[in-house]
Amino acid sequence: MIALPIAIAVLAVAFILRRSMRGRTGHDPAVRLPHRSGILANTSSTIALVASREISLRLRGRTFRVATGVMLLAIAAVIVIPTLGGSGGAHERVGLTGHGSRAVASAARTTGKQVGATVETINVANASAAESLVRSGDLDLAVVDGRTILVTRTFTSGDRSTKAQLTRALALVIGEQRAFGSADLTPDQIHAISHIQPIPIRGLSSSKSTSSEQSTSAVGLILLFVLLSQYGTWTLIGVMEEKASRVVEVLLAAIRPTQLLAGKVLGIGALAFGQASVLVGFALGLGAAVGSDVLKGTAPTVVVATLGWLVIGYAFYSWVFAAAGSMVERQDQVQALAFPITIPLLAGYISSITAVTSAHASLYVTILAYIPLTAPFGMPVLVALHAVTWWEFLLSVLTSAAATYGMARLAGIVYRRAVLRTGRRVPLREVLAIREPSRSR
Amino acid sequence: MLKLDGLTRRFGDTLALDGLTFDVHPGRVSGFLGPNGAGKTTTMRAIFGLTDLDAGIVQWNGRPIDLTIRRQFGYMPEERGLYPAMQVQEQVEYFARLLGMGAAPASTAAGRCLERLGISDRATSKVEELSHGNQQRVQLAVALVHEPDLLVLDEPLAGLDPGGVDAISEVLREEARRGCSVLLSSHQLDLVEDLCETVTIIDHGRVVVAGEVDDLTTHGDRRLVVRVEGDRTARWAKQLRGARVSEIDAGAVRLAVDDQTDSDTILDAARTAGRVTEFHFERRRLSEVFREALE
Numbered sequence: 001m002i003a004l005p006i007a008i009a010v011l012a013v014a015f016i017l018r019r020s021m022r023g024r025t026g027h028d029p030a031v032r033l034p035h036r037s038g039i040l041a042n043t044s045s046t047i048a049l050v051a052s053r054e055i056s057l058r059l060r061g062r063t064f065r066v067a068t069g070v071m072l073l074a075i076a077a078v079i080v081i082p083t084l085g086g087s088g089g090a091h092e093r094v095g096l097t098g099h100g101s102r103a104v105a106s107a108a109r110t111t112g113k114q115v116g117a118t119v120e121t122i123n124v125a126n127a128s129a130a131e132s133l134v135r136s137g138d139l140d141l142a143v144v145d146g147r148t149i150l151v152t153r154t155f156t157s158g159d160r161s162t163k164a165q166l167t168r169a170l171a172l173v174i175g176e177q178r179a180f181g182s183a184d185l186t187p188d189q190i191h192a193i194s195h196i197q198p199i200p201i202r203g204l205s206s207s208k209s210t211s212s213e214q215s216t217s218a219v220g221l222i223l224l225f226v227l228l229s230q231y232g233t234w235t236l237i238g239v240m241e242e243k244a245s246r247v248v249e250v251l252l253a254a255i256r257p258t259q260l261l262a263g264k265v266l267g268i269g270a271l272a273f274g275q276a277s278v279l280v281g282f283a284l285g286l287g288a289a290v291g292s293d294v295l296k297g298t299a300p301t302v303v304v305a306t307l308g309w310l311v312i313g314y315a316f317y318s319w320v321f322a323a324a325g326s327m328v329e330r331q332d333q334v335q336a337l338a339f340p341i342t343i344p345l346l347a348g349y350i351s352s353i354t355a356v357t358s359a360h361a362s363l364y365v366t367i368l369a370y371i372p373l374t375a376p377f378g379m380p381v382l383v384a385l386h387a388v389t390w391w392e393f394l395l396s397v398l399t400s401a402a403a404t405y406g407m408a409r410l411a412g413i414v415y416r417r418a419v420l421r422t423g424r425r426v427p428l429r430e431v432l433a434i435r436e437p438s439r440s441r
Numbered sequence: 442m443l444k445l446d447g448l449t450r451r452f453g454d455t456l457a458l459d460g461l462t463f464d465v466h467p468g469r470v471s472g473f474l475g476p477n478g479a480g481k482t483t484t485m486r487a488i489f490g491l492t493d494l495d496a497g498i499v500q501w502n503g504r505p506i507d508l509t510i511r512r513q514f515g516y517m518p519e520e521r522g523l524y525p526a527m528q529v530q531e532q533v534e535y536f537a538r539l540l541g542m543g544a545a546p547a548s549t550a551a552g553r554c555l556e557r558l559g560i561s562d563r564a565t566s567k568v569e570e571l572s573h574g575n576q577q578r579v580q581l582a583v584a585l586v587h588e589p590d591l592l593v594l595d596e597p598l599a600g601l602d603p604g605g606v607d608a609i610s611e612v613l614r615e616e617a618r619r620g621c622s623v624l625l626s627s628h629q630l631d632l633v634e635d636l637c638e639t640v641t642i643i644d645h646g647r648v649v650v651a652g653e654v655d656d657l658t659t660h661g662d663r664r665l666v667v668r669v670e671g672d673r674t675a676r677w678a679k680q681l682r683g684a685r686v687s688e689i690d691a692g693a694v695r696l697a698v699d700d701q702t703d704s705d706t707i708l709d710a711a712r713t714a715g716r717v718t719e720f721h722f723e724r725r726r727l728s729e730v731f732r733e734a735l736e
Contacts, residue, residue: 049538248522250516250522254539254540
């Protein structure tokens with residue numbers, strides 16, 4: 001639940017920045033001339049101005065609102081739909097024939113509770129009537145003379161549906177009752193046997209990850225991949241559009257390239273983190289409200305690690321995307337350029353999701369967790385699988401931070417050299433090869 | 442005062458700027474002329490640190506230009522650039538704030554600037570919805586909004602109708618009267634002649650002519666304007682001694698005549714071609730100064 005306060009904070013900052021950017025619309029009669037003292041505005045306020053433009057531009061744009069709405073709807077669908085179809089789980093109609101049906105009926109209801117289903121028992125005249133009712137679908141299953149269970153089709157071993165679980169459990173319970181009956185046991189003996197207490201299990205080392213940690217991690221990986229590539233592409237297109245519209249020349253006459261880039265990256269980044277937090281907060285809140293078990297037992301450490309690596313991953317990749325954007329000025333050049341950047345994202349995503357679903361931290365994923373390009377995917381998985389110590393985690397964070405600093409420097413150079421060269425796609429080779437003569441400033 | 446001293450910039454094998462040196466004085470509109478590829482845009486970019494220099498320095502009031510100084514400059518680049526989907530007033534305000542103004546002064550200044558350029562009725566329109574001429578006015582508003590000490594305008598009059606040219610010319614004159622140094626490039630030399638007090642003509646990255654427009658147009662060979670009825674080719678003038686054809690303008694030939702030549706001999710030659718309806722001396726035009734400087 002850490003995501004919600006973060007989301008609120010980010011949105012509040014965005015709102016304040018937007019307000020301050022738009023400024024007061026009323027004309028203040030006391031202000032006749034621009035304040036020359038204000039000319040010495042510092043770097044951070046310039047970056048904040050650029051960032052707030054990026055945020056307000058997108059918050060006002062239809063694309064962002066529609067995309068967020070679609071994602072919220074998708075999350076709502078995933079969480080709410082499984083809880084529909086009867087309150088408190090599935091409703092199963094069980095037909096009973098022949099002798100001892102009262103004992104079977106009570107066993108069926110008890111078993112139903114255990115697998116989370118409401119069981120309705122219906123007495124049926126004979127076996128052939130039961131068969132036709134099962135065939136027609138009026139009954140989910142029928143117990144014939146306390147000996148056989150009829151279903152439309154037998155279940156595969158992997159079938160985890162309520163009906164399959166109920167049928168398997170009921171088959172076992174009725175079998176036990178029959179065994180107790182034929183063994184001629186006293187009621188006390190029957191009670192003792194049927195209330196077996198399992199002996200305790202003691203682990204010698206800390207527990208392996210739970211399946212809920214794995215599923216949280218898998219959902220987190222999907223979110224990471226979608227958001228990193230989406231916002232990365234936004235950064236790329238944002239830079240490209242400023243180059244294409246030539247507004248960048250006016251901007252760079254007034255502010256430094258690093259200020260412009262940092263403002264853009266921070267603005268889109270704040271929006272990315274805000275949107276991710278809203279999505280996660282919405283999912284957790286809605287899950288709790290409707291009592292969904294999709295997010296039951298969401299592991300807080302995995303949520304925090306995933307959101308943390310979203311920030312680190314975005315910080316690194318946004319510079320790569322921004323530098324790429326400065327080399328092109330047409331929409332059709334974007335795909336060709338974005339693709340090679342997406343490859344490490346895709347590689348990290350696929351290997352990590354494989355690792356988390358197989359619950360095995362392979363050497364490959366462990367290595368990826370320390371490479372800044374793939375660490376945003378690898379490291380949260382290692383956290384979910386309990387395959388990392390705090391200092392290993394910290395090492396990976398520091399490696400990524402150092403790589404991000406280096407990438408920011410490199411992106412700054414590429415940007416400054418490429419963004420005013422218009423007319424054709426600027427090859428990276430040329431940008432990096434240009435010797436740097438003395439600057440005029 | 443803006444001082445450009447020995448600016449040199451090489452792109453591969455091309456020498457775009459070759460020791461370019463000239464000054465731009467406050468309170469004046471200065472023309473910056475040259476054929477395509479002469480180095481005008483590179484020079485303007487160098488003033489804003491937008492291109493690296495191999496040698497030379499740009500100074501403002503004796504100091505090398507840094508970001509703080511540059512924020513007192515206004516710039517209108519050759520390739521116009523605005524955010525197409527942003528509203529006019531909001532856009533001008535945004536640039537004013539990037540140039541260091543506070544929110545309220547930026548809003549006031551942007552509103553006043555739009556009014557001055559006659560586009561305050563389009564304040565809430567998106568830039569992409571405006572006509573070319575009005576977009577150009579917004580671009581100028583972005584350059585003017587913070588009352589800069591130096592205005593650098595690349596082709597500010599290109600593509601404007603005569604009304605637009607007059608309006609923007611008047612705004613630039615007002616800026617100069619306020620004490621601003623205005624440097625503008627243009628290929629419309631007749632407009633530059635009306636608007637600018639001084640010009641600098643460059644070619645191949647070097648200054649070829651610089652000076653007051655009045656001096657440049659009153660010096661050099663006098664111009665004799667001769668119009669012969671029905672004659673638009675002025676073939677009669679091609680063989681004259683001591684006078685050469687400078688321009689043919691709407692049927693009237695403009696002859697560059699040296700001091701020794703007697704205008705009567707020219708009149709006689711013209712009469713052989715037909716009835717002479719116009720015959721008088723004029724100053725050199727700026728276009729003639731330009732063409733002769735580049736010969």
